[in-house]
Amino acid sequence: MNILAIGAHGDDLEEFCGGTLALYRRAGHNVWMCVVTDGRGRPAGDPEQVAAIRRAEAQASADVIGAQLIWLAIPDGELMVDEPSRHKLIEAIRSTSADVIITHPPDDYHPDHNATSRLVMDAAQVARTSNYRSSLPPIRKPVPVAFMDSELGINFLPEDYVDISDVWEVKVAMLLKHRSQHMPGPAYDPDYVLPPAEQIAIVRAARILSEFRGLACGATYGEGFRWWRAANRIVARRMLP
Numbered sequence: 001m002n003i004l005a006i007g008a009h010g011d012d013l014e015e016f017c018g019g020t021l022a023l024y025r026r027a028g029h030n031v032w033m034c035v036v037t038d039g040r041g042r043p044a045g046d047p048e049q050v051a052a053i054r055r056a057e058a059q060a061s062a063d064v065i066g067a068q069l070i071w072l073a074i075p076d077g078e079l080m081v082d083e084p085s086r087h088k089l090i091e092a093i094r095s096t097s098a099d100v101i102i103t104h105p106p107d108d109y110h111p112d113h114n115a116t117s118r119l120v121m122d123a124a125q126v127a128r129t130s131n132y133r134s135s136l137p138p139i140r141k142p143v144p145v146a147f148m149d150s151e152l153g154i155n156f157l158p159e160d161y162v163d164i165s166d167v168w169e170v171k172v173a174m175l176l177k178h179r180s181q182h183m184p185g186p187a188y189d190p191d192y193v194l195p196p197a198e199q200i201a202i203v204r205a206a207r208i209l210s211e212f213r214g215l216a217c218g219a220t221y222g223e224g225f226r227w228w229r230a231a232n233r234i235v236a237r238r239m240l241p
């Protein structure tokens, strides 16, 4: 299968579905990690340089599992539900011939997350339209859209789970590639030495959430999902690993 995971920021996919993506790869599926914004928001510094660092980190994370990176490079914090952004997502969906799409839930905390969710839902539908202005063919098959967890799991009740216990260390390895997000100071320090993983705030948050989702499905570590219930989004087989 072709798996297209779409996150707003450089480390969102790792945090909320990194284990699931690792399992898809382990099973031999194609995985694309699409990052919508360019990450220029943090750390402090020249926005173009920061964006280049974030892109390299996202690439390094994708390399951990042999996924392909799609970098849409919309300025961090400026993502809107508009036609230019939707067009980029339609092209991503068509170019990967996605069989399943994973993205943010519609009511997460950050406007970039919420806009990404809305854009993906809209793009998934328009990607079917035969005469839409694109050099890529339309996708006529049903393509399920899974919503991954919200930030800190707030206001998100999973209905489907993946046991990621076997790939927990892979998920952590992917998160650690986002070095710029683990630095205590406001500016990027190329010589910064990361502390042990357990002392890194993002890793701790991922561990607690994964343990909690795992608790619900009888696993040591888990990831939770909901499905978008709509026409053209439902298939009669399991799509998660």
Ligand SMILES: [Zn+2]
Pocket (backbone or CB within 6 Å): 008, 009, 012, 110, 113
């Ligand atoms: Zn984010």
